[in-house]
Amino acid sequence: MSLISYDTNIGTWGVPIPALHCQCCGHAELVADMVDEVADGVQKDGLDFWDDVDLSRLKTLTTFRCQTCGNADLHRFSKEYDILDVWFGKSFLPF
Numbered sequence: 001m002s003l004i005s006y007d008t009n010i011g012t013w014g015v016p017i018p019a020l021h022c023q024c025c026g027h028a029e030l031v032a033d034m035v036d037e038v039a040d041g042v043q044k045d046g047l048d049f050w051d052d053v054d055l056s057r058l059k060t061l062t063t064f065r066c067q068t069c070g071n072a073d074l075h076r077f078s079k080e081y082d083i084l085d086v087w088f089g090k091s092f093l094p095f
């Protein structure tokens with residue numbers, strides 16, 4: 001499984017964070033089953049899967065609701081496009 005991608009906009013390598021933001025209340029959520037489905041999609045369709053996928057196509061979100069406000073309309077969620085920096089250990093290297 002590989003979720004590592006290169007962000008051409010900011011010039012860094014990183015791991016996409018497949019989190020959802022509820023547009024009704026601002027709650028952010030990471031759905032474990034959806035993370036697995038996104039990882040499978042990246043393996044099958046490539047690194048742009050998360051950027052390109054319509055949330056309504058994800059089977060693991062069929063019955064998903066915001067845990068804070070109960071919003072169940074997938075069109076009222078936005079995807080997280082930030083990435084985790086994979087260079088966290090570079091300060092351990094002497095060069």
Ligand SMILES: [Zn+2]
Nearest residue numbers: 022025066069
């Ligand atoms: Zn909400």
